Amino acid sequence: MTVTTENAAPVSSRARADIDLAALRANVRALRRTAPGAELMAVVKSDAYGHGAVPCARAALDAGATWLGTATPEEALALRAAGLPGRIMCWLWTPGGPWKAAVEADIDVSVSGMWALEELLAAVREAGTPARVQLKADTGLGRGGCQPGDDWAALVDAALRAERAGLVRITGLWSHFACADEPGHPSIAAQLTRFRAMLAEAEGKGVTPEVRHIANSPATLTLPEAHFDLVRSGIAVYGISPSPEIGTPADFGLRPVMTLTASVALVKQVPGGHGVSYGHHYTTPGATTLGLVPVGYADGIPRHASGTGPVLVGGKWRTVAGRIAMDQFVVDLGGDEPPPGAEAVLFGPGDRGEPTAEDWAQAAGTIAYEIVTRIGTRVPRVHLGGRGGGGS
Incomplete structure (x- = not known):
């Protein structure tokens, strides 16, 4: 689902993918400077790598593609x-x-x-x-x-x-x-x-x-x-390096465009030795608190990142505890008790200390292309900085 911010319908509080069109335009301008003697094609296949084809295409053309x-x-x-x-x-x-x-x-x-x-x-x-x-x-x-x-x-x-x-x-x-x-x-x-x-x-x-x-x-x-x-x-164009071996986005003057967040659905205290999620591949080492994040592999969260995927909750990096299920996964909050509805940042540009799509790629043994492209249609895209906003 694609949602724009101007006069938009309410967005689900469960999860959302914010798409920074101002960052996308800046990325296009940076790429044009890198190849000043050539025209630039913005590739918007697969719904603009999961970012929303039509808004991203318009933003890219605005920036000179x-x-x-x-x-x-x-x-x-x-x-x-x-x-x-x-x-x-x-x-x-x-x-x-x-x-x-x-x-x-x-x-x-x-x-x-x-x-x-x-x-x-x-x-x-x-x-x-x-x-x-x-x-x-x-x-x-x-x-x-x-x-x-x-x-x-x-x-x-x-x-x-x-x-x-x-x-x-x-x-x-x-x-x-x-x-x-x-x-x-x-x-x-x-x-x-x-x-x-x-x-x-x-x-x-x-x-x-x-x-x-x-x-x-x-x-x-x-x-x-x-x-x-x-x-x-x-x-x-979407601010992701094609390969960590050739450089980070910042090395090329690029900024990641997508930020994926979800609302913590439940926080509860559990004793040590408590199994977590299918198969009990994670058992709490002691008394702790668990947070339920209501997204899963049906939303494009890679199951291969079970036990390794990073999430920022309450200003701290957490790691997926146990298996990622179809609709949800759990993080061990280590005794912290953020309120239900607290923001869980799965990935973004990294400005707030949050993980990036590359961090998730490393956790899942894949590439960042796949991380952003696979985010499913249950997660609304909220396009920020449209025409007339964000500096074009």
Whole structure:
């Protein structure tokens, strides 16, 4: 659920995710300074990594992003339906996808193989309007994208024939890094070399793209030689470092955008030796107080962080005691007795000494991308610092 603060309906007191749009705009400006010679695409796939796609997309455009990026065509079409202007690109297509709707909505469509180009051209003929198409090269990630060699040559040739027939405009040539979050990894240089070669081949045949791009968030932050005409920033827009190995958000002038809080539902005294939550994987070492936090894995709190997840309650770090359940978990308050309704801060920017999404990622053995993206729909997003607020 997405909620804005201006004239908004009451927000549930159980839990909420505050989304700082002023911080998001500042992050976009910081990323633009990092790649001053390139345009910036704000990637808002998966509901803007859990932050709310439409408000975040608007804030990113306000701050100077010139492109929006989504994985699925449905995400791109939802942005258009909400009135988002300008260039929108989507790249995760399957046979039978909504090609015609994307063409009619002036979406930049990524094509990785002949089957996709053929389906796109059929939709163009039905729609009666040319498509904006970007050709994706597999330079070494081994996921989407067209293989170098004969496959790439055939795709480029077919796209050029369609362009000369007035059916498409080839607006971009692009690829994606496998290990840009691991500085010095040999695949980075290898992919750049292959990308330049595939660009040269396509351009030598007559392709004149508007944008050439390969840089994701880590490459935007650490690989200026990879910036080309456009950088695609996803997680960095939301103030999270792509990898703790390359630096903290503050190292790059970024600020985390999401703060996740819940209201303590119950505080009670228990004796030593008291089992806590399913399986009794935690037993109180002595008389203490327990606090019940009413969020669980149905809300996106990772069960893998059972016994390790950090929470700030009453100004002190606490740790999840025992298993995280579907709707709730427990913290050992060590004898403290905050009142029911006291705030439990699961993560935020860290300004108040609270944990961050990276702390939860470490506790769960995952990455911070997953922590923010998985926060579920039962947790309302409250967008703060909208247009006219927070300094844009």
